[in-house]
Amino acid sequence: MEITREEIMHIAKLANLKIEDSETQKYVNNMKEILNFANTVNEVDTDNIDTSIHAVETFNRFRKDEIHEFGDRDILLANAPEQENGMFKIPKVI
Amino acid sequence: MELYELTVHELVDKLDKKEITITDIAKSYSERIESKEKDVEAFVTVTAEDAVNKAKKIEEEKNAGKIDSKLAGIPIGIKDNICVKGVKTTCSSKMLENFVSPYNATVIDKINNENMVVLGKLNMDEFAMGASTEYSYFKKTKNPWDLNRVPGGSSGGSAAAVAANMVPWALGSDTGGSIRQPSSFCGVVGLKPTYGLVSRYGVVAFASSLDQIGPITKDVTDSAMLLNLISGYDEKDSTSLDIEKKDYTKSLVNDVKGLKIGLPKEYFGEGIDAEVKKAVMEVAKKYEEMGAIVKECSMSVADYALATYYIIACAEASSNLGRFDGIRYGYRTKEFSNLKDIYINSRTEGFGEEVKRRIMLGTYVLSSGYYDAYYKKAQKVRSVVKKEFDKLFSEFDVLLTPTSPTVAFNIGTRSNNPLQMYLADICTVSVNIGGLPAISVPCSLNSEGMPIGFQLIGNHFSEDTLFKTAYTYEQNTNFRENKPKFVGARY
Known part of the structure; x- marks a missing residue:
């Protein structure tokens, strides 16, 4: 299992993370070791076996489509790094 | 004997008999936290000062007949990934250092309904990713049996606080062993319930399945x-x-006659410390003496469970942690000129190394070209794990294994080797993959005086069988007579 510096940079981009050049080699080494270990799953015979998304099979459970007001807008906004006029504030996008 | 040395059922009993008051309990724990926290470092946030005042109020209301819960005034500690309204929920991360929960987790609503007292929020590995609590952004919690060792993780603060008598009991969360392994390391009892039995509303998601x-x-x-x-x-x-609610205290029966216990041989193989193996085999012998039928069995897919677990858990984590973007809550970088900068820099500066490593791994196994080989394959192996458990539970009532391959290790010995740290979960992850319940119970001390725990695994919703099996062992043995050196008291 080989993993390249370019792949690490690509994955970091997908994950919205920045990896400094000085850290890339460490990530390459760690990821290689862990992925080699993870790759052992391919030794298990899974012919004719379906995937399981959950441990306990559950089915769609429907509820009434009713509005429940949370009620405390201020307490939610209080955690925002920046807010204005009761809204989350971000830099100009367009 | 000090109040903090008692179990909760002993406290409830004494309250019933009016030998103690709710305020006595709160004061006892406040003082205990005050004197031990500097050494154990189990708490991220202490709310104990509040706790004494709250206890006084509850006591008045109880005396006035306004409250009739037996658990009123009983203190509890909460892992810092479970939301308590108005209190910080940090997940031991810089990302959530200043996040104040806007609402209660459902489990906290239930605790509040009983008028219990939350003593504080307990330390953990950042976002519950780790097996030693060393990956906390804030502090390294120590093991009360030996302050040079880790308490295990990720619920290390919860387990250490219980073992050091700083809380009478605590809530943790378990994704791959995060309740059971630290319980084993600290010599306390930890239960991971069947998936779906306890609401996850208000616990910060790591791997939702x-x-x-x-x-x-x-x-x-x-x-x-x-x-x-x-x-x-x-x-x-x-x-x-x-599903119908059970009263689990009814299963506290001292009897395992005829109970079928399986010993999956893969859990006693290479990588399991010889003293741990010996201790758990002695537990098996004890069960036999008490009338259980103990038989070796096999779970051939067990050797692949850890790899399966890390693929699934990291994949789900990379998706769940996508919400941390520096906009609505959590850490926001100072360095940005546009929106994309906010996302990337906030996440890069706000997450610790292990969290980033797992997000990277999860993103990798879900990415185009690798999805089938890793993620889809792991989901298939998950089906195999479930099938093998189903087969075992058609023959056995419970399975007995070590909880952890070793006793608590020294601080700093594994934190730089991710794969070595992952191996700490080898005995516990299958249970989460299968959605099963399992309990870790302390059984003995190794030659260095460190606790060893055994794990009982049950079929879905068989917590009652687990309690009966664990209770019978406890009633016929005497682990709790051992005293952690540092604690200087039984717990």
Whole structure:
């Protein structure tokens, strides 16, 4: 299992993370070791076996489509790094 | 004997007999936290000062007949990934250092309904990713049996606080062993309930198909009492199961005659410390003496469970942690000129190394070209794990294994080797993959005086069988007579 510096940079981009050049080699080494270990799953015979998304099979459970007001807008906004006029504030996008 | 040395059922008993008051309990724990926290460092946030005032109020109301809960005034510690309204929920991360919970987790609503007292929020590995609590952004919690060692993780603060008598019981969360392994390291009882039995509403998600909240307690009776309180259907968690509620204290029966116990041989093989193996085999012998039928069995897929677990858990984590973007809550970078900068820099500066490593791994196994080889394959192996468990539970009532391959290790010995740290979960992850319940019970000390725990795994919703099996062992043995050197008291 080989993993390249370019792949690490690509994955970091997908994950919205920045990896400094000085850290890339460490990530390459760690990821290689862990992925080699993870790759052992391919030794298990899974012919004719379906995937399981959950441990306990559950089915769609429907509820009434009713509005429940949370009620405390201020307490939610209080955690925002920046807010204005009761809204989350971000830099100009367009 | 000090009040903080008692179990919760002993405290309840004394309250009933009016030998002690609710305020006495709160004061005892406040003082205990005050004197021990500097050494154990189990708490991220202490709310104990508040706790004494709250206890006084509860006492007045109880005396006035306004409250009739037996658990009124009983203190509890909460892992810092479970939301308590108005209190910080940090997940031991810089990302959530200043996040104040806007609402209560469902388990906290249940605790508040009983008028219990939250003593504080307990340290953990950042976002519950780790097996030693060393990956906390804030502090390294110490093991009360030896302050040079880790308490295990990720619920290390919860387990250490219970073992050091700083809380009478605590809530943890378990995604791959995060309740059971630290309980084993600290010599306390930890239960991971069946997936869907306890609502996950208000616990910060790590791997949604694996996470469960559960109790960490001094003994099995307290574990059953706390599960009674926190279990039950919740419409706010779409994976919570609508099943009849059981009274688990009814399963506290001293009898294992005829109970069929399987010993899966893969859990006793290479990588399991010889002293741990010997201790757990002695537990098996004890069960035999008490009338259980103990037989070796095999779970051939067990050797692949850890790899399967890390693929699934990291994949789900990379998706769940996508929400941390520096906009609505959490850390925001100072360095930005546009929106994309906010996302990337906030995440890069706000997450610790292990969290970033797992997000990277998860993103990799879900990415185009690798999805089938890793993620899809792991989901298939998950089906195999479930099938093998189903087969074993058609023959056995419970499975007996070590909880952890070793006793608590020294601080700093594994934190730089991710794969070595992952191996600490080898005995516990299959249970989460299968959604099963499992309990870790302390059984003995190794030659260095460190606790060893054994794990009992049951079929879905067989917590009652687990409690009965664990309780019988506890009633016929005497682990709790051992005293952690540092604690200087039984717990």
